[in-house]
Amino acid sequence: MASVMEIYQLLPKTNCKECGKSTCMAFAVDLLARKVTVDDCPPLVNEAKYKSGYEKLSSMITPVDGVTDTGLIVHDEKCIGCGNCVVACPVNVANDPLGAGSGKAPTSDKVIFKVEDGVVKARNVQECRRFGENRILCVACIDTCPTKAIEFV
Amino acid sequence: MCTGCALLCDDIEVETEGDKVTVVHAACRKGVARMKGCSEPLECTVDAEGADMDTAIAKAASILRDAKNPLIFGHGNSSSEAQKISIGLARKTGAYIDDTSSFCQGPIVEAILQERLRTCTLDDVRHKADVIVFWGADPSNSHPRHLSRYSYFPRGKERQRGWEEDRKAITIDIRKSETAIICKDERFYQLPAGGDAEFMAALTNALSGKVPKTSFDLDSKRILGLSNIMKKAKFGAIFVGLGLVYSLEELDPLFALMDKLNEFSDFHLIPMVGQYNMRGFNHNLFAETGYINRLKFDGDSKELAHGPENSVVEVLRNKNIDAALIIGSDPLSSLPLSIARHLADIPLITIDPCNNLTTSRSAVTIPCALGGVESGGTAIRMDGVEVELKKIFDSDRLSDQEILKRITEAI
Numbered sequence: 426m427a428s429v430m431e432i433y434q435l436l437p438k439t440n441c442k443e444c445g446k447s448t449c450m451a452f453a454v455d456l457l458a459r460k461v462t463v464d465d466c467p468p469l470v471n472e473a474k475y476k477s478g479y480e481k482l483s484s485m486i487t488p489v490d491g492v493t494d495t496g497l498i499v500h501d502e503k504c505i506g507c508g509n510c511v512v513a514c515p516v517n518v519a520n521d522p523l524g525a526g527s528g529k530a531p532t533s534d535k536v537i538f539k540v541e542d543g544v545v546k547a548r549n550v551q552e553c554r555r556f557g558e559n560r561i562l563c564v565a566c567i568d569t570c571p572t573k574a575i576e577f578v
Numbered sequence: 579m580c581t582g583c584a585l586l587c588d589d590i591e592v593e594t595e596g597d598k599v600t601v602v603h604a605a606c607r608k609g610v611a612r613m614k615g616c617s618e619p620l621e622c623t624v625d626a627e628g629a630d631m632d633t634a635i636a637k638a639a640s641i642l643r644d645a646k647n648p649l650i651f652g653h654g655n656s657s658s659e660a661q662k663i664s665i666g667l668a669r670k671t672g673a674y675i676d677d678t679s680s681f682c683q684g685p686i687v688e689a690i691l692q693e694r695l696r697t698c699t700l701d702d703v704r705h706k707a708d709v710i711v712f713w714g715a716d717p718s719n720s721h722p723r724h725l726s727r728y729s730y731f732p733r734g735k736e737r738q739r740g741w742e743e744d745r746k747a748i749t750i751d752i753r754k755s756e757t758a759i760i761c762k763d764e765r766f767y768q769l770p771a772g773g774d775a776e777f778m779a780a781l782t783n784a785l786s787g788k789v790p791k792t793s794f795d796l797d798s799k800r801i802l803g804l805s806n807i808m809k810k811a812k813f814g815a816i817f818v819g820l821g822l823v824y825s826l827e828e829l830d831p832l833f834a835l836m837d838k839l840n841e842f843s844d845f846h847l848i849p850m851v852g853q854y855n856m857r858g859f860n861h862n863l864f865a866e867t868g869y870i871n872r873l874k875f876d877g878d879s880k881e882l883a884h885g886p887e888n889s890v891v892e893v894l895r896n897k898n899i900d901a902a903l904i905i906g907s908d909p910l911s912s913l914p915l916s917i918a919r920h921l922a923d924i925p926l927i928t929i930d931p932c933n934n935l936t937t938s939r940s941a942v943t944i945p946c947a948l949g950g951v952e953s954g955g956t957a958i959r960m961d962g963v964e965v966e967l968k969k970i971f972d973s974d975r976l977s978d979q980e981i982l983k984r985i986t987e988a989i
């Protein structure tokens with residue numbers, strides 16, 4: 426997964442504000458969160474000397490649909506439907522101990538992950554441990570995915 | 579029930595519209611692909627011309643009747659009922675009979691059936707296992723739901739606290755597989771190709787308190803660390819993949835390791851069987867003949883010959899066969915060309931739901947129902963547990979069981 430610094434390094438770093446942000450750093454943060462796109466930085470698009478930065482960023486920041494409110498993204502094309510995230514997610518375990526928590530198909534509507542047609546679908550993302558008042562840096566779904574199909578931005 | 583692999587996941591639900599599966603719940607991508615059916619269904623043909631079922635069956639019967647030494651091969655994707663009829667057909671026609679196990683997991687399944695290796699069920703693994711070893715196996719690719727359903731992530735009766743605290747999963751492989759990445763670097767042992775027997779011996783030494791040495795200089799502290807983890811295991815499970823089977827010339831080092839482990843702990847072994855009912859074929863043939871594969875029946879007498887010379891690979895290499903019936907398998911793509919070449923010279927009969935390279939070269943092709951979707955029966959899971967397959971909907975295609983029965987009757 427790309428980091429803000431990596432993205433920043435590839436931007437013009439001139440803080441020209443053409444994108445509407447006050448600094449290139451601010452733009453990098455928004456780019457990582459997919460709030461803006463690579464094409465929103467005019468100098469990067471138009472000036473030949475930034476061409477390689479533009480190309481690298483374009484391949485690094487793949488467009489994703491359906492970034493959830495909490496920033497959770499599932500890259501459908503990578504997901505193989507193994508269910509590791511379904512079974513490992515502590516929210517799934519707590520809300521569905523005998524189904525998802527025990528390795529079987531989820532039996533509750535309150536789970537975050539569920540596999541449908543061979544690809545994981547995320548719902549109830551507001552329940553994710555990374556958000557809300559008592560947030561913790563949970564990485565259970567990221568660490569257990571064999572194909573790195575889950576990303577938080 | 580999903581028949582995408584020998585894990586035979588039984589928690590699948592499907593939504594259907596007419597005779598089409600529209601949405602599949604809980605199955606992995608591999609399973610969904612199988613359940614939604616093939617893109618190119620097989621047609622019923624004789625000599626590459628469309629034919630009706632009766633003609634195709636009559637032609638298949640006459641090929642088998644005329645052949646002196648036919649081969650019946652495949653079976654990994656057939657129900658146990660179909661396999662039993664196939665064994666009867668081989669007996670009747672004096673055929674060679676074999677399946678893919680003769681060049682993959684056969685030796686391991688045989689050692690388990692002969693009670694030379696201790697085994698357990700996948701449910702035992704889920705409820706009890708605290709040390710899990712994937713050896714030459716990459717279930718994240720071959721059996722996608724293995725880790726989530728049974729071997730690593732789920733909670734079980736004696737494993738209530740989740741995988742980080744309750745289980746240790748170890749991967750031993752020649753390359754850093756996706757499974758190895760999930761199990762983390764400190765639990766990954768990378769071996770050079772063919773180094774498995776030596777590593778096994780070193781590990782056995784470590785368990786006996788000797789300094790483990792390998793010619794490839796794997797850190798002996800790490801091997802000792804692994805032996806300590808294994809020694810302390812309450813319930814251990816080793817999943818043997820094809821990587822290991824191909825690398826071992828004989829099973830003795832594995833027997834020695836398992837015996838040693840069981841002096842200290844409680845260790846079990848399960849083969850990572852690929853096709854959904856390959857293990858079933860081994861069990862069914864064993865029950866009837868005492869052998870798991872590589873047999874030649876002698877038509878008139880009740881004699882049978884068993885041995886490596888009767889394996890699919892050897893009979894093809896030595897051109898011993900003059901016709902072949904292939905059920906749910908594609909040997910022209912799965913066997914090396916130099917060996918499979920003989921198949922192109924003899925009349926082939928194939929029974930399969932889908933088109934493949936072998937069906938395209940066959941004298942007779944007979945489409946069958948998709949096991950576990952359009953036809954039911956029983957099958958044996960990779961851990962030896964018998965499960966029932968329920969069909970999801972009716973189809974006008976006959977099951978392989980029915981087709982084999984009609985061919986047998988026609989002979």
Ligand code: SF4
Binds near residue numbers: 436440446448465468
């Ligand atoms: S438009 Fe590009 S160069 Fe200018 S501030 Fe924004 S990110 Fe930086």
Ligand code: SF4
Binds near residue numbers: 516554564
């Ligand atoms: S970060 Fe943790 S709580 Fe949130 S979805 Fe992933 S596993 Fe579940």
Ligand code: SF4
Binds near residue numbers: 574575
């Ligand atoms: S762990 Fe990864 S590959 Fe497996 S179901 Fe979840 S997102 Fe898909």
Ligand code: SF4
Binds near residue numbers: 582605606608
């Ligand atoms: S792991 Fe195997 S049996 Fe289970 S859903 Fe996937 S293909 Fe089907």
